[in-house]
Every structure is written in C-alpha cells, then in structure tokens.
Amino acid sequence: MSQTTYLEAIRQGIWEEMVRDERVFILGEDVARYGGAFKVSAGMLEKFGPERVLDTPISESAIVGAAIGAAYMGMRPIAEMQFIDFISCAFDQITNFAAKSRYRWGAGVPIVIRGPSGGGVHGGPFHSQNPEMYFVHTPGLKVVAPSTAYDAKGLIKAAIRDEDPVIYLEHKYLYRRVKEELPETDYIVPIGKAAIRRTGRDMTVLTYGAMVYVALEAAAELAKEGIDLEVIDLRSLLPLDKETVLTSVKQNSKVFILHEDTRIGGIAGEITAIICEEVFEYLDGPVLRVTAPDTPVPYSPPLEEFFLPKVSDVLGAARKLAAY
Amino acid sequence: MKPDRVRRETTRRTAGAGRSRPQAVPLAPEEKAPEAGGIDDATHRRMFYFMALTRELEDRIERKLYRQGKIVGGVYVGRGQEAIGVASCIQTRPEDVICPSHRDLGAFLIRGMTPRRILAQYMGRRDGYTRGRDGNMHMGDMQKHVIPFVSMLADNVPIAAGIGMSFKIRREPRVVLCYFGDGATSRGDWHEGMNLACVQRVPAVFICNNNQYAYSTPLNQQMAVENVADRAVAYDIPGEVVDGNDVLAVYHSTRRAIARARDGLGPSLIECRTFRMTGHSAHDDAGYVPREMFEEWESRDPIKKHQQHLVEHGILSAEELQGIRKDIVREIDEAVEWAEQSPYPDPEECLQGVYQEENRDGLPMGGNG
Numbered sequence: 001m002s003q004t005t006y007l008e009a010i011r012q013g014i015w016e017e018m019v020r021d022e023r024v025f026i027l028g029e030d031v032a033r034y035g036g037a038f039k040v041s042a043g044m045l046e047k048f049g050p051e052r053v054l055d056t057p058i059s060e061s062a063i064v065g066a067a068i069g070a071a072y073m074g075m076r077p078i079a080e081m082q083f084i085d086f087i088s089c090a091f092d093q094i095t096n097f098a099a100k101s102r103y104r105w106g107a108g109v110p111i112v113i114r115g116p117s118g119g120g121v122h123g124g125p126f127h128s129q130n131p132e133m134y135f136v137h138t139p140g141l142k143v144v145a146p147s148t149a150y151d152a153k154g155l156i157k158a159a160i161r162d163e164d165p166v167i168y169l170e171h172k173y174l175y176r177r178v179k180e181e182l183p184e185t186d187y188i189v190p191i192g193k194a195a196i197r198r199t200g201r202d203m204t205v206l207t208y209g210a211m212v213y214v215a216l217e218a219a220a221e222l223a224k225e226g227i228d229l230e231v232i233d234l235r236s237l238l239p240l241d242k243e244t245v246l247t248s249v250k251q252n253s254k255v256f257i258l259h260e261d262t263r264i265g266g267i268a269g270e271i272t273a274i275i276c277e278e279v280f281e282y283l284d285g286p287v288l289r290v291t292a293p294d295t296p297v298p299y300s301p302p303l304e305e306f307f308l309p310k311v312s313d314v315l316g317a318a319r320k321l322a323a324y
Numbered sequence: 325m326k327p328d329r330v331r332r333e334t335t336r337r338t339a340g341a342g343r344s345r346p347q348a349v350p351l352a353p354e355e356k357a358p359e360a361g362g363i364d365d366a367t368h369r370r371m372f373y374f375m376a377l378t379r380e381l382e383d384r385i386e387r388k389l390y391r392q393g394k395i396v397g398g399v400y401v402g403r404g405q406e407a408i409g410v411a412s413c414i415q416t417r418p419e420d421v422i423c424p425s426h427r428d429l430g431a432f433l434i435r436g437m438t439p440r441r442i443l444a445q446y447m448g449r450r451d452g453y454t455r456g457r458d459g460n461m462h463m464g465d466m467q468k469h470v471i472p473f474v475s476m477l478a479d480n481v482p483i484a485a486g487i488g489m490s491f492k493i494r495r496e497p498r499v500v501l502c503y504f505g506d507g508a509t510s511r512g513d514w515h516e517g518m519n520l521a522c523v524q525r526v527p528a529v530f531i532c533n534n535n536q537y538a539y540s541t542p543l544n545q546q547m548a549v550e551n552v553a554d555r556a557v558a559y560d561i562p563g564e565v566v567d568g569n570d571v572l573a574v575y576h577s578t579r580r581a582i583a584r585a586r587d588g589l590g591p592s593l594i595e596c597r598t599f600r601m602t603g604h605s606a607h608d609d610a611g612y613v614p615r616e617m618f619e620e621w622e623s624r625d626p627i628k629k630h631q632q633h634l635v636e637h638g639i640l641s642a643e644e645l646q647g648i649r650k651d652i653v654r655e656i657d658e659a660v661e662w663a664e665q666s667p668y669p670d671p672e673e674c675l676q677g678v679y680q681e682e683n684r685d686g687l688p689m690g691g692n693g
Contacts, residue, residue: 025493051493057523062516065482066489072471073421073490092513093482096474103678104458105472107691139678163680 004182007175009149010114011040013156014078016186018048021076024160025052027063028080037082038116038175060089067111068098076160081115084169085129098165099140112159116172117145118210118260119308123172124299130209130261130292135167136238136270142191143238145169147212149180151235154189162191171209178213194241196248200230203254203321206245206271208234211258211309218314227322237267242274249279254324256288256317258309263291285324288317348556348563351580351592363575368630368639371414371571373648375406375627378430380652381439384660385446390606394664395446397459402427404569404601407626408533410434411574412501412594415582421469421487423480423502426461427533427600431503435468437690439656443663451666453690455673465690472690477508481517481530488526488591499527499585501578507538509552518593522559525590529581532593533568535600540612553595561591568596569626572633598626 004012018024025048026041032055035042045053056063060081067077081087087094090113098109119128135141142164146152152170159166197212198219207215212233219229230248234241249255255275257268268289275287290313298304354362363371382401390399402409409428413435416422424431432442437453445452445463453463453472464472471487473480484502491498508514509532521528532552536543549555556563562584566573574596581592599621603610634640640648677687686692 027489054489054524057516057519059482059516059520061513062482062485062520065479065513065517066486066520069471069483069486069488070490070493071486072466072483073487075490075493077486092476093479096476097479097483100474101691102680104462105454105464105691106677106687106689107464107466108680142679 001181003179004149005176005179006146006149006152006170007038007040009153009182010156010170011042012182013153014041014160015044015047017157017160018044018052023074024076024078025054025070026078026080027054027056027067029056029058029082031055031080036080038172040080060086061093064090064093064111064113065097067113068093068101068109071109071111072107076110078112078114078160081113083123083127084115084117084131085126087113087115087131091134094135094141094165094167095138099138101140102164103140108163109165110163111165112156112168113165114156114168114170116175117169118171118173119297119304120173120210122299122301122304123297125296128297130259132167132169132237132261133265133267136267140164141238142166142236143169144191144236145171145209146189146235147171147174147209147233149178150182151189151195153182154187155191155235158188158191161188166191169209173210189235192236192239192241194235194244195233196230196244197233198229198231200228200252202228202252203256203318204230204232204248204252205256205258205314205318206232206234207258208237209260211260214309214311215258215314218311218318221311221315222318227318229318240271245271246275246279249275250282253282253284254321256290256321258290258314260292260309262294263289264294266291285321288321290314290317346554346557348551348553348593350564351562351577351584354580362579363572365639367414368634371410371575372630372634372640372645373652374410374414374430374434375571375630376649377433377439377652377655378406378410379403379627380649380656381442382429384656385443386602386606389443389446389660396448399446399606400426400460400604401602402429402533404621404625405533405535405598406430407571407574407630408531408568408596408598409503411571412529412531412578415575415579416499416501419469419496419498421471421498421500423471423473423484423487423500425473425477425480425503425505425508425533427505427535428503429461431501432463432470435465435470437463437465437468437470438659440659440662443659444666447663447666448668449663449666450669451663455687455689456669463690466692476513478504478511478514478517480504481514482520483517484528484530485517485521485524485526488521488528489524491527492524497586499529499582501529501531503531503533505538506532506534506536506543506552507541507546509555510538510546518559521591522561525588527585527588528591529578529585530591530593531578532595533598534595535598537600537604537613539604539608551595553593556593559591559593561593563593563595565595565597568598569621569624569629571626571630
C-alpha cells in the first residue's frame with residue numbers, strides 16, 4: 001500500500017466529503033483552476049465543477065462572510081485562507097458573525113476555515129504565523145491542528161461534519177515531509193481528543209503541530225540519559241482534551257508545554273493554569289514552557305532558526321525538570 | 325441579455341462642468357408600463373399598514389418603554405424611513421431571504437416577525453428572538469428567512485453574497501435583499517461583499533437606506549462621491565437613487581431589481597434618499613443636525629405622503645386609514661402587555677448553547693425555532 005502525505009491526506013478528506021455530501025463546497029483564492037497555492041484542491045474543479053469549487057477575489061472577509069451566508073442556507077462551505085496569516089483580514093466575520101451566531105440566535109454555522117500555518121520554510125513575518133490563540137480565545141469556535149497524515153484526513157472530515165465553525169490549521173512544514181499508510185475505509189478523528197505519541201513514565205510534554213516531531217526527537221535523545229518522556233499531541237486546542245492531559249500529569253507529576261506559537265498568551269499559559277487549578281498536588285516541579293520568543297516570525301535562516309523551538313530547547317527544559 | 329451587453333450598459337460617463345465623473349446607469353424601465361402605478365389596492369393597504377405599524381411600534385419603544393426604563397439597552401429607530409424596508413420587502417416571496425439593518429423594522433414585520441416577540445427582544449425577555457442574549461434590532465428568524473445583523477456595519481453584505489451564491493449553486497429561483505445605511509458603505513466589508521456578489525452575479529438586491537448621517541457624521545465626511553449609487557459603476561451593476569420617502573418610488577425600483585435578480589442578471593444597487601428624524605439612538609438629541617433639515621423632511625413624511633396618495637386616488641378613505649391606525653394601537657397595546665409578562669431567562673442559561681453539543685434539546689430562539 002502506498003504512503004499518503006499530510007497534504008494529500010487533507011485533499012483526500014475534502015474530496016471524499018464532497019463526494020459524500022453535495023452540500024460541501026470550497027471557496028477561496030486560486031483554489032479552482034490553479035488548485036490552491038499548495039495544490040490542496042488540485043483536480044477538484046475538474047471533478048466537482050465551477051459551482052462547488054469557487055475562485056474568489058482577494059477578499060478574506062467576504063470569503064468567510066459568504067461561507068457563513070451559504071451555511072445559513074444549508075450548505076457546508078470550506079473556506080481556504082491561502083496562507084493562514086491572512087485570516088486576520090477575516091477576523092471580524094469569524095469572531096463576531098460566525099462564533100456568536102449559535103449563542104445569540106440559535107443558528108449554527110457549520111463552516112471550515114482552513115489554511116497553511118507555521119514556520120520553518122522561510123516564509124517571513126506574513127507567511128509563517130501561528131494564529132491559533134486569537135481564535136482559542138473566542139467562545140463558539142473550534143480550533144484543530146493535526147500533526148500526522150492520518151489526523152489531517154480524519155480531522156478535516158470531522159471538521160466538515162461538525163455543526164459549528166472550525167478553524168483547521170495545517171502545518172505547511174509537514175505538507176510533504178510526513179507521510180504514512182492510510183486506511184481505505186472512511187474514518188474521522190474526533191475533535192477534542194488528544195493522542196499519546198510516545199508513552200513515558202518520567203515526565204510529560206504537551207505539544208501539537210510540527211513541534212510533535214521536535215518533541216519525539218528530543219524524547220529519543222532523553223531516553224539515552226534515562227529520562228522517559230511522554231509525548232502528547234493535543235490535536236485539538238479548542239476544545240482541549242483535559243482528561244488526557246490531566247491523567248498524564250497525575251501519572252508523571254512533571255510536565256512542560258512546547259509550542260511554535262509565541263510565548264505571551266500562548267496556549268501553554270492556559271494549560272499551566274488548568275494544571276495548577278486541578279492537579280496541583282500531583283506536581284513535583286514547575287510547569288515549564290518551551291515556545292517561540294515574543295517576536296514576529298523572521299525571514300532570514302539564522303533568525304528563523306533562532307525563533308523556532310528546537311530539540312536542544314526541549315532537552316534543556318526536560319533536564320531542568322528532571323532535577324526536581 | 326448577454327453578459328457583454330450588460331457590461332457596456334452599466335457604465336457611462338457624463339460630461340460635467342469640470343471633470344467628468346463616472347455615474348451609475350439606472351435600472352432599465354419595465355417593458356410593460358404597469359397600470360395605475362402597478363400596485364393593487366390590497367398591496368397599498370398592506371404597505372400603509374406595515375408603515376404605520378412600524379411607526380407605532382418604534383414610537384412605543386423609543387418614546388415610552390425606553391423612557392420608562394423598561395428597555396435596558398440601546399434603541400435605534402427608523403422614524404421617517406419606513407417606506408424603504410416596507411416597499412421593498414413587501415415584494416419578496418416566502419422563500420426569499422432578507423438581511424436587514426437596524427432601521428428597517430418594517431421589513432422584519434413583513435416577513436412575519438411579531439411585535440410581541442420584538443418587544444420581548446428589546447426588553448431582554450425569554451420570548452425575544454435571541455432569548456435575552458442580544459438586544460434591539462439584532463434579531464432574525466430562520467423559518468422566515470430573516471438573517472440578523474451585527475453591530476459591525478456592512479458585515480451582512482458578504483453574508484448576503486454567500487446566500488446568493490448558495491441559490492446559484494442549487495439553481496433555486498430565490499433572491500436575497502440586503503439592507504445597509506450610508507455609513508456602512510464606508511466599511512471594507514461592504515466593498516468585499518459587493519464585489520464578490522457582483523463577480524459571481526448572484527441574485528441579490530442591495531438597498532441603501534441613506535439617511536444622510538452616520539451617527540453625527542454627515543455624508544460629505546463619509547464619502548467623496550455624491551451618491552452611494554455611483555459606486556455601482558465599480559461593480560458593473562445598475563445603480564439608482566430614489567426618493568426613500570416615496571413608497572411608490574421605492575416599490576418600483578425594487579420591483580425591477582428583484583425581477584432582474586430572479587432572471588439571473590445579477591445584483592442591483594438602490595439608494596433610497598431619506599432622513600433620520602431622530603438621533604442616532606434614543607440617548608442622542610442630534611444637536612448637530614440643523615433644525616431646518618428636520619422641518620424640511622417632516623413635511624416629506626412617508627406615511628403622510630402615502631396617506632395623501634391613497635385618499636386622492638380613492639384607494640382608502642380617511643376613515644378607513646384612521647381605523648387601521650386605531651387597530652394598530654390596540655395591537656401594540658396587547659403586544660406590550662404580552663412582552664411584559666414574558667419572563668427573563670434563567671441566569672444559568674448564560675452558559676448554554678455556545679456549541680451544538682451543549683444544546684441538544686435546543687433553546688428556542690429565532691435561528692432554530
């Protein structure tokens with residue numbers, strides 16, 4: 001059986017949902033004829049026609065607004081942000097119209113807003129961002145960030161089938177770098193469930209997206225030093241799988257959080273608060289954070305390399321925690 | 325009509341005294357001139373009823389209940405602007421959709437949203453269309469195809485574009501009417517939504533309630549062009565300015581625009597010139613508006629104007645009109661009483677219904693009722 005890349009897995013997931021449900025359609029910049037800047041929608045125009053694969057003007061706010069309007073009429077729109085950085089242009093429609101709709105008048109907005117996030121490809125300040133926390137802070141939205149091809153497919157399908165607006169963050173560094181064999185049968189990965197990528201008994205790292213691989217590489221290194229690191233891939237940031245997180249913390253008593261997002265207001269702070277509120281008495285050391293610094297994502301290779309959390313940063317945090 | 329012909333037809337240049345400026349081309353006249361204004365007596369009666377109902381309901385809200393402290397939040401009325409929402413929305417079919425704005429109460433009423441639930445909405449009661457979660461004109465009813473607007477003006481324009489796109493995708497002969505004020509046309513979402521709707525040629529009618537003030541800011545500080553309708557040139561659609569206080573003018577313009585949209589020829593932009601006979605909201609005395617303007621526009625009151633037309637043409641007698649207005653007062657009296665009986669929501673309801681999973685049984689509201 002052949003290996004499917006992370007990118008192809010997203011494409012397959014959308015494709016299968018469009019076959020399964022004729023209410024599903026995609027709209028965005030260059031998604032139709034060009035097949036999307038990263039080719040996530042390649043071949044879809046030919047397969048599904050111009051009414052279900054729509055090229056739009058460069059108007060992120062209108063893309064999301066139109067998706068909401070179509071969703072009110074019973075459609076299942078998937079809105080692509082060509083780079084997730086551009087989601088800031090649609091912030092108002094997402095946070096005011098989509099997120100508050102169910103609460104304020106009972107009308108759900110089943111839309112998916114997806115796009116490539118993250119750094120590591122020299123995209124610079126406007127093609128590398130991790131905007132998750134703007135939306136994690138907005139009640140009414142769901143935010144997911146897959147790290148594997150299996151999850152990429154399962155989560156996009158779950159997002160499309162969800163009755164509420166889902167922000168689906170795909171990490172562009174992983175697009176063609178990770179691949180695996182996927183089941184031939186239909187499956188979803190439920191939103192709100194974390195995955196344990198490596199079991200360990202000494203301490204736990206909580207992470208997501210491309211940082212899962214940094215954590216796993218560090219775990220292999222730490223194993224040589226006799227530190228057994230559990231790696232939890234959150235997969236879903238809102239809602240957060242508190243049960244999996246807290247079970248692991250209670251078991252290992254030492255925990256740190258790793259993310260590519262910047263530090264202040266990153267999800268590490270929120271998770272730290274939850275741990276302190278709910279399982280403080282189990283802790284044998286401080287909850288540490290390994291994150292990007294509080295700067296924009298810089299362009300030049302040495303700057304960007306400095307910006308992104310690295311294996312050595314993870315090793316440092318783990319060793320510090322091991323000393324407690 | 326072939327698209328290329330539409331394209332040529334909707335832009336023209338006029339030679340002005342100084343430089344020439346692009347000016348929108350109005351909607352094409354109807355092929356068969358409708359007899360007697362093309363409006364039957366029953367429609368006239370309904371339009372009068374809904375304008376008078378709107379006036380009475382808003383007067384009650386702004387001048388009585390608000391001052392009595394029974395409405396805890398903001399109040400934004402459309403006094404003097406009733407003809408716009410009424411004469412346009414009255415032509416919609418049940419399956420059509422409207423995206424109204426905050427000075428279009430008449431459109432809500434025509435779609436069948438009830439004065440008593442609207443009053444409960446204003447009072448923050450459980451029977452309001454948002455069950456106390458939102459206030460004033462932020463209300464809708466999915467069954468009646470009314471989409472509620474949000475305070476970020478012009479956000480409903482992209483929404484309307486998407487509604488129109490879904491009709492196009494499913495080949496449904498439905499249209500969407502989208503309303504906004506002059507101030508809203510300054511927002512980027514207005515342009516993005518208009519542009520997308522027009523590129524996609526969706527079945528939409530865009531109706532501007534130009535009351536000449538955006539809160540305290542007059543038109544000339546809001547836009548460099550003379551008319552909102554002039555902007556239609558940028559979207560290659562018909563655009564025209566009509567007297568927004570003339571129910572017949574609004575009716576005929578909208579009729580042509582709806583027919584055009586239903587025929588698959590795309591959107592139109594209708595600018596209804598009117599005047600805000602109040603402050604921006606109930607707490608605003610509008611001291612920045614020259615008194616003469618109120619006096620001038622008072623003499624052009626749309627309800628009085630329509631009343632005159634009805635009597636002059638023998639459509640309804642003065643006594644019949646008086647009777648309709650008396651019935652409306654009674655209708656609103658009963659609605660107020662009903663709304664005041666409606667309980668407040670339980671405090672714990674604050675936590676419910678953010679997501680579908682938390683709302684399995686569904687709190688009854690406009691969007692799911």
